[in-house]
Structures are given as C-alpha cells and as structure tokens.
Amino acid sequence: MLAALGLVPLGVKFSPAGYLARHQxxxxxxxxRFTTLQQAAPPARAIRxxxxxxxxxxxxxxxxxxFSQQPTVWDGERRAKQLDEHLVRHQIRRAGLSRITxxxxxxxxxxxxxxxxxxxxxxVRVVPGIxxxxxxxxxTWLHELERSFSYRSAWTTVDHHQVRTRQSEILxxxxxxxxxxxxxxxxxxxxxxxxxxWKRSVDSELTALFAQLAQNEADIRSLALPVPPRPPLxxxxxxxxxxxxxxxxxxxxxxxxxxxxxxxxxxxxxxRRLARRGPxxxxxxxxxxxxxxxxxxxxx
Numbered sequence: 001m002l003a004a005l006g007l008v009p010l011g012v013k014f015s016p017a018g019y020l021a022r023h024q025x026x027x028x029x030x031x032x033r034f035t036t037l038q039q040a041a042p043p044a045r046a047i048r049x050x051x052x053x054x055x056x057x058x059x060x061x062x063x064x065x066x067f068s069q070q071p072t073v074w075d076g077e078r079r080a081k082q083l084d085e086h087l088v089r090h091q092i093r094r095a096g097l098s099r100i101t102x103x104x105x106x107x108x109x110x111x112x113x114x115x116x117x118x119x120x121x122x123x124v125r126v127v128p129g130i131x132x133x134x135x136x137x138x139x140t141w142l143h144e145l146e147r148s149f150s151y152r153s154a155w156t157t158v159d160h161h162q163v164r165t166r167q168s169e170i171l172x173x174x175x176x177x178x179x180x181x182x183x184x185x186x187x188x189x190x191x192x193x194x195x196x197x198w199k200r201s202v203d204s205e206l207t208a209l210f211a212q213l214a215q216n217e218a219d220i221r222s223l224a225l226p227v228p229p230r231p232p233l234x235x236x237x238x239x240x241x242x243x244x245x246x247x248x249x250x251x252x253x254x255x256x257x258x259x260x261x262x263x264x265x266x267x268x269x270x271x272r273r274l275a276r277r278g279p280x281x282x283x284x285x286x287x288x289x290x291x292x293x294x295x296x297x298x299x300x
Contacts, residue, residue, distance in 0.1 A: 016220075016223055016225055019216060019219050019220050019223065019225070020220065020225070020228065022216050023213070023216050023217065023220065023227075023228050024228070026209060026212055026213045026216060027213070027228075027230060027231045028231075029209055030206065030209045030210065030213065030231070030233070031231050031233065033203070033205055033206050033209060034206065034233050037203060037206065038235065041198060042191050042194045042195045042198050043195055045191055046188060046191040046192065046195060049184055049187050049188045049191060050188060052180075052184050053181060053184045053185060053188065056177055056180050056181045056184065057181060059177055059292075060174055060177045060178065060181070062292045063170050063173055063174050063177065063292055064174070065292075065293070066170055066292040066293040067167050067170045067171070067174075069290075069293040070163050070166050070167050070170070070293065071163055072293075073266055073290065073293045073294050074159065074162060074163050074166070075153075076266045076267065076268070077265055077266050077267070078155075078159065079151050080266065080267035082149070082151060082152060083146065083149050083151075084117055086145065086149045087115060087116040087117040087120060087142070087145055087146075087149075088115045088116070088117040089115070090115060090116045090145055091114055091115055092105055092108055092109075092113060092114060092115065092116070092118075092119070092138070093105040093109075093114075095116075095141055097137050097138065097141055098137055099133060099134050099137055100134055100137060100138070103129075104129060104130065104134065107127055107128060107129055107130075108124070108127055108130070111126070111127045113127060116141065116142050116145050119138050119139065119141075119142050120142055121262075124138055124139075170292075213230070261286050261298060263288040263289075263290070263294060263296040263298075264296050264298060265288065265294050265295075265296035266288065266290060266294045266296060268288055268289055268290050268294065268296075269289045270286040270287060270288055270289060270296070270298060271286070271287055271288075271289045272284060272285075272286060272287075272300070273285055273286070273287040284300045285297055285298065285299055285300055286298035286299070286300060
C-alpha cells in the first residue's frame with residue numbers, strides 16, 4: 001500500500017519482482033502452516049486411539065479363547081514330549097536298517113544323527129553318503145516307531161497344576177488388557193472434547209499470514225500487476241481406522257511358512273511374524289500358529 005499512496009521512504013526501492021517473490025513466500029508459509037495444523041489435528045489421534053481400543057478388545061477375546069484351550073494345548077505338549085522320549089530311546093546303530101552300514105552309522109553320528117528323534121528333527125539328506133534310498137529307509141523306520149507309540153493320556157496333579165498356572169497367567173494378562181481398554185476409552189472421550197474445541201478455534205499464525213498475503217496482493221494491484229493465484233489448500237484425508245490396525249494377515253504381519261517349522265512347545269505348525277514392539281521391534285521370528293493359546297517361538 002505504501003507504493004499506491006506515494007509513501008515510499010527515501011532510499012527504499014520497491015520492485016515488482018520483490019512483491020511477487022514475497023507473494024510466493026507467503027503462499028508457501030500458508031501451505032506449510034495449513035499442513036502442520038492438519039497433521040496435528042485431534043481427529044487423527046482419536047482414530048489412532050480407537051484403533052488401539054479395537055486391537056485391545058480383540059486381544060482380550062483371544063486371551064479368553066486361549067484360556068479355554070489350555071487343557072487341549074497342554075495335552076498336545078504332553079503327547080509330543082512323550083513321543084520325543086519314545087523316539088530318543090531308539091538308536092540308529094541298533095535298528096538293523098537295510099542298506100545302513102556301520103560306516104553310515106558312524107558318519108550319521110558325526111553329523112549329530114544318533115536316534116530316531118534326530119531323524120525327525122533334522123534333514124538327514126545333508127549327511128554325506130545318505131542318498132534317497134537310505135534316507136527313505138530311515139524315515140520308514142521313524143514312521144513305524146511313531147505308529148507303535150502309545151500315549152499315556154492319564155493326567156497327574158502336576159499336569160493339572162501346570163494348566164491352572166497358565167490360565168492364571170492369562171487372567172493376569174486380561175486384567176492388564178482391561179486396564180488398557182479403560183485408559184484408551186478415557187483418552188478417546190477427552191479427544192472428543194478436544195475435537196469440539198479444535199473445530200471452533202482460530203489459528204492466530206495462519207490468520208496473520210493471510211492478512212499479510214492480502215496486503216501483498218493489494219500492493220501488487222496498486223502496481224498494475226496481475227495478482228498470482230493462491231495455492232489450493234487441499235484437506236489431507238483423515239487417516240482410516242485400518243491404517244492403525246495390523247495387516248489382515250494377522251497380528252504383527254503373519255505369513256505362513258513355506259516349509260513347515262514345528263513349534264518347540266506344542267509341535268504345531270509355526271508362522272512367520274514381525275515383532276511390533278520391544279527391543280526386537282521390526283525383526284522377523286517364528287511364532288506358534290496357535291497363538292495366543294500357545295506362545296512358542298523360534299528365531300529365524
């Protein structure tokens with residue numbers, strides 16, 4: 001406006017390029033401030049808290065299911081342990097297997113294969129001199145031993161105690177999950193009030209920038225110059241609930257193992273997971289496919 005009123009101080013020069021550059025600078029500051037305000041807006045935080053509530057409720061339900069599954073899981077572990085004890089008592093060198101020579105037994109032992117359990121848990125084909133025929137003979141022997149296994153199904157007081165202990169641990173986890181849900185609900189209610197205040201608020205910095213821009217545009221018009229267009233202020237889409245939730249493949253990005261990995265606790269199939277929290281955050285590991293009923297893990 002100083003240029004239009006002829007109030008330019010002595011020694012100060014106003015060039016059209018300077019006004020246009022200032023216009024561009026103010027537009028950039030307005031866009032940056034607008035973006036910052038949207039990114040810090042309470043609706044995004046409210047959606048994040050809502051997603052946390054949903055996740056906690058789902059984990060609470062899974063723990064309830066795990067509580068009722070503990071007897072079945074423990075029985076499966078008992079059976080797997082008894083089977084392993086049965087297999088470890090049968091040594092390869094005493095099996096009298098066809099085509100398995102004394103030299104083969106010595107070579108197998110040097111590679112850590114001495115019992116039927118070793119044949120079950122490891123790939124016997126890595127041993128030099130053990131081709132497909134000898135490997136097939138070893139696995140046929142293994143399957144015969146597995147078929148002859150007799151499970152002692154009667155539970156002892158120790159078995160009942162172990163199941164009760166695990167169920168007590170699950171109840172403790174549920175109590176912690178319940179507290180997490182209560183806190184998240186309280187936070188969500190607080191954010192609802194914050195959103196209401198935010199909708200009625202006026203940002204003083206953004207208001208000042210628009211006032212400066214209006215003054216700059218008036219100065220540009222006073223110089224008979226075309227006023228550059230203002231940049232569009234497009235609202236950033238609000239984050240969806242799904243953006244804060246685990247992938248559909250399961251908790252912690254679960255993918256099925258290409259080759260079956262056996263759980264060390266219940267002998268069930270394992271799945272590949274990514275840790276989502278803790279010191280191993282972001283690292284892959286094998287987790288039991290029966291989680292949370294069984295929390296067996298293996299490193300990758």
